[in-house]
Amino acid sequence: MTMTSRSSRPADRSCSRVLEVSTTDDPGTSRIIEDPAVPGRGESVLRLHQFAMTSNNVSYVRAREQLGHGRAFPAAPGWMRAPVWGEATVVDGVGDGVPAGTRVIGYFPMAGSVAMSLEPRTDGTLVETSARRAHLAPVYQHYRVVDAPTDGLEFATLHIEALASALVPDLVGAGVDHVLISSAGSKTGQALAFLLSREGVACTGLTRDRPAVGQDGLTLFEYQELSSVAVPPGTVFLDLAGDPQLRARVVAQCGGAVAYMLALGGTRLTGSIPPQQTGPAAPPVRRYSAGPRLAEVERERGAEAVRLLRDRTRQRLLAWAREQLVVRRLDGLAAAAAVWPTIVRGGHGAGEVCLVAP
Ligand SMILES: NC(=O)c1ccc[n+]([C@@H]2O[C@H](COP(=O)([O-])OP(=O)(O)OC[C@H]3O[C@@H](n4cnc5c(N)ncnc54)[C@H](OP(=O)(O)O)[C@@H]3O)[C@@H](O)[C@H]2O)c1
Incomplete structure (x- = not known):
């Protein structure tokens, strides 16, 4: 089942809009700011298509120091770019390894676009190599390349x-x-x-x-x-x-x-x-x-064993999610900001997935 909330969306593609969450006030407090998103040396620019909002993202905010997610995407003091799981396409790539048009799913800020230091790996995934992400486990640095738009449940889970x-x-x-x-x-x-x-x-x-x-x-x-x-x-x-x-x-x-x-x-x-x-x-x-824990398993049993484990889990999980979860579509960051306090309060429906098209 799908529900949709609409809001006006920005037309200017040279400037990204970003949804930030307060770290000094209640975590339900958010603001939307304009960010130039100018790529630094060696950075690619990615445009986000969709991201999911769940209580998991609230945990990233509440335990931002203990879990390390507070520093993943820099923000002004008093604010945090809460990480979310989403899907994006490279619009301004770097070299042959990260060509424009590459579509990935992984860890992003709640934003229209983002600049990241991506490099290709031999297994076909991309890895984010910036120092500000080095303290996080590999699962938060790796991006899986997908051939076509997904239904959203893959990154939402x-x-x-x-x-x-x-x-x-x-x-x-x-x-x-x-x-x-x-x-x-x-x-x-x-x-x-x-x-x-x-x-x-x-x-x-x-x-x-x-x-x-x-x-x-x-x-x-x-x-x-x-x-x-x-x-x-x-x-x-x-x-x-x-x-x-x-x-x-x-x-x-x-x-x-x-x-x-x-x-x-x-x-x-x-x-x-x-x-x-x-x-x-x-x-x-x-x-x-x-x-x-996955990084430990990879050290003990190798990257291929982890890839197989994750593939097997993904197949089972997606079959469950497609059967059980209700997708609620939100159009624009303003619609996401309106729903965020409900997610912080745990007031969203059990089994409901909010997918935002920023
Ligand atoms: N350790 C890990 O690696 C790992 C991985 C994945 C997820 N997680 C954690 O699992 C938790 C669930 O994540 P999710 O994405 O599955 O979230 P979700 O589906 O959005 O969770 C919604 C449910 O959480 C409870 N809840 C949420 N906020 C609440 C609040 N403010 N007050 C009271 N109850 C609240 C309610 O369940 P009840 O009524 O049943 O309490 C609510 O139905 C998060 O804390 C996340 O960080 C951890």
Whole structure:
């Protein structure tokens, strides 16, 4: 299903419009500015066709220092160019390796166009080589070349694909047979439950509003029903909410049965990412991020093994997404700015994907 919101769009292609998010005010506060987007030496200019906005991008803003996304696209003090996953075409390339017309999906600012230092790799992808991105894992530097316009779900689920490609084999390989997922209503929560249940892992989820129609392989409880939740010993808590109070309630209710907690996300994070230890009697908490974990897997098993893992996950995930997700199309950055506060509040529909044509 597709819905569309419209707004006026800029005609001037020499100047990019950029949506920036406040780092001093509520993260729902944003502004649109004009940026010359003049390419530096060796930089290509890319025009964005579409990008997706989800709670994942809000986490990039809230934990900008801890996760390192705050410095990916420079902005004036007090503002941040929040990274999003999107699709763009090179309009002003550099040399034979990055010709004009090359279409890629990957990590971008919320902007009409952007200048980046791209270089071709032998596997056919492009890599961003600027020093300001060097602190981030390769998954945030690599751009996959696509032959034709995509339906948007490929880049809208890229962050889930990266996480699931590492996490699902890690859990299955460790013999985990039950997980408890917070913010199970998020796209990441639903997709992880879909992929894990197909590997024989039972999934219990916590969410705000249990939908009328459930998902196969996922037993859902509302947060207020936590006192009715029972999980078997050896359960792993996949914490997408990142709320210390919820973590404490989970420990009080299921602590003895939870082997460890993986801090995966921050849909309900209001301050910085909580500490790794929650108390002497509580199960250990480990932070788990797709980018660094995939980089480790690549060092252990090679780039080809990671490519195959990601291809396989992408096929399964896209089949799920095309069946389950509702696409909401927003035309222009002003329409995106109007919806951004709703995304920050978690007020967007579970299972809804906002795709912005900037
Ligand atoms: N570690 C990694 O590598 C990795 C990779 C992918 C995603 N993630 C994380 O997974 C999380 C979900 O990302 P997504 O793209 O799947 O997001 P999404 O689909 O947009 O998530 C929407 C859901 O998140 C919860 N939520 C969001 N904002 C909220 C708020 N302000 N207050 C209360 N609940 C809120 C609600 O679910 P409930 O009612 O069920 O709580 C809501 O339905 C993010 O924190 C993201 O950073 C981490």
